[in-house]
Amino acid sequence: MSEDKRKSEMVKEQDDGKEQGNGKVKESRRDFLKKMGVAAAATVAAPAITSTTAEAVSLGETFQTHFELMSDAQKEKAIARLEKRYTEQFGKQTTVANTPAPDGVLFGYALNIAKCIGCRRCVEACVKENNQSRDPAIQWIRVLRMERGNDTFELENLHKGSPDSNSLGDYGIQSGGHADKHVGLSGAAEHYYEPEQVPEDNAIYFPVQCHQCEDPPCVKACPVRATFRDPNGIVVIDYNWCIGCRMCQLACPYWARRFNWGEPELPNEDMNPKTHYLGNRPRMRGVMEKCTFCLQRVREGRYPACVEACPVGARKFGNLLDPESEVRKVLATKKVFRFKEAFNTDPKFFYYMD
Amino acid sequence: MRAAVFYGLFAVVTGGLLLQNMPGEEAAAQDVTQEVTQDAAQDAAQDAVQDDSSAVQAAPDTAPATPDATAEECFESIKGTTELSKKNNVVPKYGYPNVKCSPTTGAVLWYGDPYDGTEPMGEMPSYGDKTDGDFAEAVIRPRAEHLKTIIQTNMQCSVCHPSADPATLPNDPRQLMMHQDIVSDPQNLQHGRGAIWCFDCHNAANRDALVDQQGQEVSFDASYKVCGSCHGDLYSDWRMGLHGKRTGEWKVGGKKRWWTCTECHNPHTVQEHRFQPIKPEPPPALPRGMSEDDFKGADEHGGH
Numbered sequence: 074m075s076e077d078k079r080k081s082e083m084v085k086e087q088d089d090g091k092e093q094g095n096g097k098v099k100e101s102r103r104d105f106l107k108k109m110g111v112a113a114a115a116t117v118a119a120p121a122i123t124s125t126t127a128e129a130v131s132l133g134e135t136f137q138t139h140f141e142l143m144s145d146a147q148k149e150k151a152i153a154r155l156e157k158r159y160t161e162q163f164g165k166q167t168t169v170a171n172t173p174a175p176d177g178v179l180f181g182y183a184l185n186i187a188k189c190i191g192c193r194r195c196v197e198a199c200v201k202e203n204n205q206s207r208d209p210a211i212q213w214i215r216v217l218r219m220e221r222g223n224d225t226f227e228l229e230n231l232h233k234g235s236p237d238s239n240s241l242g243d244y245g246i247q248s249g250g251h252a253d254k255h256v257g258l259s260g261a262a263e264h265y266y267e268p269e270q271v272p273e274d275n276a277i278y279f280p281v282q283c284h285q286c287e288d289p290p291c292v293k294a295c296p297v298r299a300t301f302r303d304p305n306g307i308v309v310i311d312y313n314w315c316i317g318c319r320m321c322q323l324a325c326p327y328w329a330r331r332f333n334w335g336e337p338e339l340p341n342e343d344m345n346p347k348t349h350y351l352g353n354r355p356r357m358r359g360v361m362e363k364c365t366f367c368l369q370r371v372r373e374g375r376y377p378a379c380v381e382a383c384p385v386g387a388r389k390f391g392n393l394l395d396p397e398s399e400v401r402k403v404l405a406t407k408k409v410f411r412f413k414e415a416f417n418t419d420p421k422f423f424y425y426m427d
Numbered sequence: 428m429r430a431a432v433f434y435g436l437f438a439v440v441t442g443g444l445l446l447q448n449m450p451g452e453e454a455a456a457q458d459v460t461q462e463v464t465q466d467a468a469q470d471a472a473q474d475a476v477q478d479d480s481s482a483v484q485a486a487p488d489t490a491p492a493t494p495d496a497t498a499e500e501c502f503e504s505i506k507g508t509t510e511l512s513k514k515n516n517v518v519p520k521y522g523y524p525n526v527k528c529s530p531t532t533g534a535v536l537w538y539g540d541p542y543d544g545t546e547p548m549g550e551m552p553s554y555g556d557k558t559d560g561d562f563a564e565a566v567i568r569p570r571a572e573h574l575k576t577i578i579q580t581n582m583q584c585s586v587c588h589p590s591a592d593p594a595t596l597p598n599d600p601r602q603l604m605m606h607q608d609i610v611s612d613p614q615n616l617q618h619g620r621g622a623i624w625c626f627d628c629h630n631a632a633n634r635d636a637l638v639d640q641q642g643q644e645v646s647f648d649a650s651y652k653v654c655g656s657c658h659g660d661l662y663s664d665w666r667m668g669l670h671g672k673r674t675g676e677w678k679v680g681g682k683k684r685w686w687t688c689t690e691c692h693n694p695h696t697v698q699e700h701r702f703q704p705i706k707p708e709p710p711p712a713l714p715r716g717m718s719e720d721d722f723k724g725a726d727e728h729g730g731h
Binding site for chain 2: 196198209270271384391
């Protein structure tokens with residue numbers, strides 16, 4: 074993207090921020106809190122407050138403002154508070170970084186679907202790196218399995234389940250295919266597959282995670298701007314600001330957001346103590362979470378965990394603004410497509426084939 | 428937990444405290460905690476006070492000090508190719524292991540130290556493109572050492588195979604008396620469709636090394652030079668980073684571990700399988716209340 078366009082977009086975002094972020098949102102959040110308080114007072118006031126010190130969320134945390142609106146001093150304070158709490162809770166020294174977004178970088182991702190063998194190591198690596206809840210299990214990457222080729226054009230399938238053509242009369246009304254069986258598409262994609270070994274002869278695998286859209290529907294849908302684009306193009310969430318309304322989950326066409334319905338369970342020994350405020354710090358109940366291209370790693374120069382775990386090297390990651398980067402070379406030399414391109418979300422996640 | 432604090436706090440607020448005209452949310456929280464004396468809000472108040480007074484207090488270093496006695500073994504890429512032992516305390520401050528292994532498949536899932544056991548890759552043959560500068564920081568994991576262990580000995584190949592004059596060796600496919608675990612039927616070698624034979628890649632004059640098309644000796648660590656002499660397009664993609672796996676830094680010119688051809692592909696069976704089939708990690712949990720049978724029904728009807 075050209076520098077001018079980026080700038081104009083940033084200005085636009087700032088303007089939006091002035092209208093909504095600085096003024097109205099704060100006001101509406103406060104109103105919301107007050108209403109909640111009034112409503113709650115009548116019902117669940119006293120018993121709900123019992124809590125252990127290790128897990129308790131401090132008042133300071135409850136009342137902190139949106140991360141983007143905090144002053145540096147407030148950020149430092151908030152981070153120190155979190156580090157102390159996580160260190161105590163998980164029994165190991167935990168850091169919550171606030172590494173700034175590197176300049177002149179727009180992160181992009183390319184995935185070779187001709188290579189993917191569907192082994193789900195990326196999924197497990199993501200869970201381990203990003204401190205996802207183990208029970209209820211939350212996974213940010215979903216690997217879809219599809220039948221290779223398309224046999225639904227077979228005559229037998231064409232008329233399967235459709236009404237007898239006599240009953241429609243002979244008016245050229247198309248029959249064949251129905252709600253349960255598409256014609257012309259293999260249609261079914263499942264992610265609960267469990268074969269003995271992968272790759273299977275008759276399957277292709279299609280991993281889906283957050284596409285880090287240039288024009289993200291989830292950001293538009295968030296009523297409190299708890300989710301937003303960072304300067305590197307990654308869509309992040311301020312977990313403390315999220316009110317858990319799940320509007321973003323509904324808006325996302327890629328099924329990329331996960332909601333913490335229960336108290337996340339993260340065993341102490343499995344917890345990754347190197348975290349980032351906007352990335353993999355442990356989440357709480359009632360908030361949304363999603364892939365951030367391992368923000369805590371990529372802002373420090375490392376590949377995301379899924380890239381490092383992929384045993385066949387199907388995953389490529391780099392700076393879209395650098396023509397020498399791996400992703401740019403993929404875009405220049407391979408057959409590339411974007412998922413659900415018709416939605417004009419402009420993902421920075423590309424699928425390619427050799 | 429947050430909700431609990433919300434509810435508890437506002438129970439108090441509605442009980443009589445003023446919360447109008449908040450000067451700032453942080454400040455308001457402190458005001459409230461100073462005034463609140465009810466038992467109900469005591470826990471929350473203590474938290475806030477502790478937070479504000481001792482936020483920067485040094486945290487106890489509770490990282491495990493002793494390495495794990497039962498070292499986990501996991502494999503990278505394809506099983507039987509490269510094994511790794513889990514070592515704890517790679518960065519003692521946080522207690523990172525160098526790798527984390529999958530409990531179900533035994534595969535490496537997570538690299539705390541992406542350069543564990545690597546060494547600089549060295550000079551790359553020039554190829555007429557502009558990517559040569561990217562090799563300066565490239566590292567690989569040496570393979571020669573590993574080959575000794577997969578044949579279950581600590582001997583080099585030359586112990587059994589003294590050097591021979593390539594001219595005197597029959598370069599025709601014949602039944603092998605040994606190494607049938609590597610090539611089960613040499614008449615049906617799954618590489619090169621019958622056009623090549625062992626000594627086209629293995630150096631007859633020195634069995635501890637490979638040989639390229641020009642008869643030049645090539646180390647097992649640099650097997651890509653041999654592979655690339657036939658598979659030029661893939662070699663070119665690999666040099667650019669479009670083919671094959673890399674770990675480390677994403678920056679162009681950053682320090683990266685390059686995975687060589689034989690770390691992902693078994694050259695003796697590559698025609699049968701591009702990648703050796705492996706066991707996948709377990710699928711995600713089904714939605715609550717959904718049984719395996721429900722799901723199977725849904726799949727038949729093309730649902731997702």
